[in-house]
Amino acid sequence: MAWYPGATKYELQPESDSQPAIRPTQFIVHSIIAPWTAKRTYEYWRDSTNLESHFGLGYEGDLGQFIGTETRADANASANRRPDGTGAVSIETASNLQGSDPWTPAQVEKLIALGVWLHKRHDIPLRICRTHDDPGFGYHRLHSAWAVSGTACPGDTRVKQFREVVFPGIVARANGQTAPPEEEEDEMTPEQAKQLKALYDNREAAPWRYKGKDETRDAYDYLRTAARDISALKTQVAGLSAAVQALAAKVGDDVDTATVVAAVQQAIADAVIQVDVDINGKES
Numbered sequence: 001m002a003w004y005p006g007a008t009k010y011e012l013q014p015e016s017d018s019q020p021a022i023r024p025t026q027f028i029v030h031s032i033i034a035p036w037t038a039k040r041t042y043e044y045w046r047d048s049t050n051l052e053s054h055f056g057l058g059y060e061g062d063l064g065q066f067i068g069t070e071t072r073a074d075a076n077a078s079a080n081r082r083p084d085g086t087g088a089v090s091i092e093t094a095s096n097l098q099g100s101d102p103w104t105p106a107q108v109e110k111l112i113a114l115g116v117w118l119h120k121r122h123d124i125p126l127r128i129c130r131t132h133d134d135p136g137f138g139y140h141r142l143h144s145a146w147a148v149s150g151t152a153c154p155g156d157t158r159v160k161q162f163r164e165v166v167f168p169g170i171v172a173r174a175n176g177q178t179a180p181p182e183e184e185e186d187e188m189t190p191e192q193a194k195q196l197k198a199l200y201d202n203r204e205a206a207p208w209r210y211k212g213k214d215e216t217r218d219a220y221d222y223l224r225t226a227a228r229d230i231s232a233l234k235t236q237v238a239g240l241s242a243a244v245q246a247l248a249a250k251v252g253d254d255v256d257t258a259t260v261v262a263a264v265q266q267a268i269a270d271a272v273i274q275v276d277v278d279i280n281g282k283e284s
């Protein structure tokens with residue numbers, strides 16, 4: 001039973017006591033298709049249905065919590081609680097009746113702050129869920145297992161905001177690269193401002209990553225770049241290991257340097273081909 005200190009507690013009974021425990025591994029955001037305050041959302045869960053989300057967020061940034069984050073809430077179909085006891089923390093956010101408007105700046109700020117807290121409190125990893133049960137962050141329509149019969153939630157505009165603003169904001173703040181906005185003006189030094197600018201604007205630092213692209217850098221760029229770098233490192237390590245083994249095998253042999261070098265080069269070539277197959281599934 002965990003309650004976020006930044007939210008107003010509107011505890012839902014009997015669900016808060018009667019629903020089973022979960023180990024929260026995901027955070028899934030929704031639009032509720034109503035311009036409701038957090039309190040109005042609470043009243044809806046309490047009076048009109050036995051479903052509920054963990055959190056509700058109004059346009060003004062008013063954030064309410066209805067169920068502890070270690071108790072199941074019922075907003076994400078099979079992600080609410082899986083057979084292994086893990087489950088998703090859910091938030092319903094105020095929207096227009098078409099679910100087409102963007103989150104307000106106040107909503108974006110609260111989503112980021114809550115995401116950082118969930119990461120720190122429950123170790124939810126800083127990535128977008130790659131599969132329906134992969135620990136991380138997501139939005140309702142991201143995986144079909146999260147909706148009983150399909151959903152557009154939270155709408156195109158907010159999906160874009162999630163990928164470009166909210167999730168990168170959670171990552172940056174969790175890593176200490178940005179302060180919450182109310183502290184920024186007072187506490188950011190010119191050097192920090194420069195670092196922040198470099199973080200968001202590092203086309204100049206790494207222009208090859210932007211070849212033919214006009215979009216600003218998003219979280220997926222970081223992930224793709226990291227994956228490529230790791231592949232390259234694995235290849236280098238495999239080559240090094242092979243070289244060391246080949247050298248060790250020649251120790252004590254009465255052979256000339258050229259023979260040793262040839263053996264090492266062959267060992268590296270074999271190792272690198274093997275790694276490439278493992279990583280990319282190539283037939284090379």
Ligand SMILES: [Zn+2]
Nearest residue numbers: 030031140153
């Ligand atoms: Zn939804």
